[in-house]
Amino acid sequence: MNVCLAPCPIVFDLDGTLIDSAPDIHACVNYVLEEHGTPHLTLEQVRAFIGGGVDVLWQKIIAAQELQDDRKPEYMAAFMACYHDATQLTALFPDVIPTLETLADRGHPLGICTNKPLAVTQAVLSHFGIAHLFGSVIGGDSVPERKPHPAPLRAAIQALGADPRNPKAIYVGDSEFDAACALAASVPFLIYTKGYRQTPIEELPHLASFDDFAALPAMIETQALALSAH
């Protein structure tokens, strides 16, 4: 495990971690389903399908609604036309902005590693006025692989200037994809419990969990010190 000595880079997942985007994704999914004369999905169903990126989202919708698999490109194109600037129903989780500002003020380089397409990610970060806080932004189409593969997280850390042979960083996320990605990249993982996770938290590899962003800066300093002692 790569030890994070403060102020080390901190990389964040986006959907279900910094933002509650499920209502916008749900609205765009149902817009496409309606266009194709297919019954709607509930918000809970769509929330459970988020985390693997747009391709995985539609694989899951096609399986759930018993749609024609060969029409996936058509569904995804219609979805992207709605999703590319969908921010109206999206909200930041409480205390995200002051927490990011505190971490940046303490000298932590901040990054994003999400499976959300890069253009949509950038639109969301600009919409909330937080794009300037991130020194690296890796989206679901920035590198050939997507989480749970470790490559996107490694790319986000290295773009923050960490030594690629021995990157020291922390990843903050909410889902099964994030936990598996962090494990594969040997990066300590902090899990936000109010996100879109479907698995009991004890079953996911993580260093610590939190349910309040205001508590994150203190947790990061404590965990960084504890890790550096090993």
Ligand SMILES: O=C(O)COP(=O)(O)O
């Ligand atoms: O599934 C998505 O589109 C994005 O999910 P993530 O931000 O949690 O990686």
